[in-house]
Amino acid sequence: MSRIRWSVAVVLVCAVGLAGCSKTAATTSEIGGDPAVVTPISGAGDRHRIQLTPDAARRIGLQTGTVREGNFGPTGSARKLAVAISAVLYDHAGATWVYGQTAPLTFQRMPVIISRVAGDDYVLKSGPAAGTAVATVGVAELRGSEDGVPGE
DSSP, X not given: OHHHHHHHHHHHHHHHHHHTTOOOOOOOBTTBSSSEEEEEOXXXXXXXXXXXXXXXXXXXXXXXXXXXXXXOSSTTOOOEEEEEGGGOXXXXXXXXXXXXXXXXXXEEEEEEEEEEEETTEEXXXXXXOTTOEEEEESHXXXXXXXXXXXXX
């Protein structure tokens, strides 16, 4: 498991670093001149709400999927939640998160507990409700925005 965490950490560091390589300036939008507006979530510790401009979402290639409910195990097994592996982010302490969409182009980090792998999905012990939209591409860039990593 330690090898997986290191691999994920390396990928995240590289992705966040590459996100800053673009020379394209963000367009001014209804939320201001910054590509993302990051605001603390009251009572949520170190978590923030990230609102992207349409141009920022395009630049990071933002894509979303949904938390799905289904039988992801043997016949007759209880219904479980599942999410694409690409949606899950590991933090420095090994906790697992997804960026759930709370409004158009607006995301916040939500905790998930992984039960097991099923193909290209993680089956969850707990997480956001079925049907919740989650980022599947652009996850590392959302984390970089939340942590204050400069985009340019």
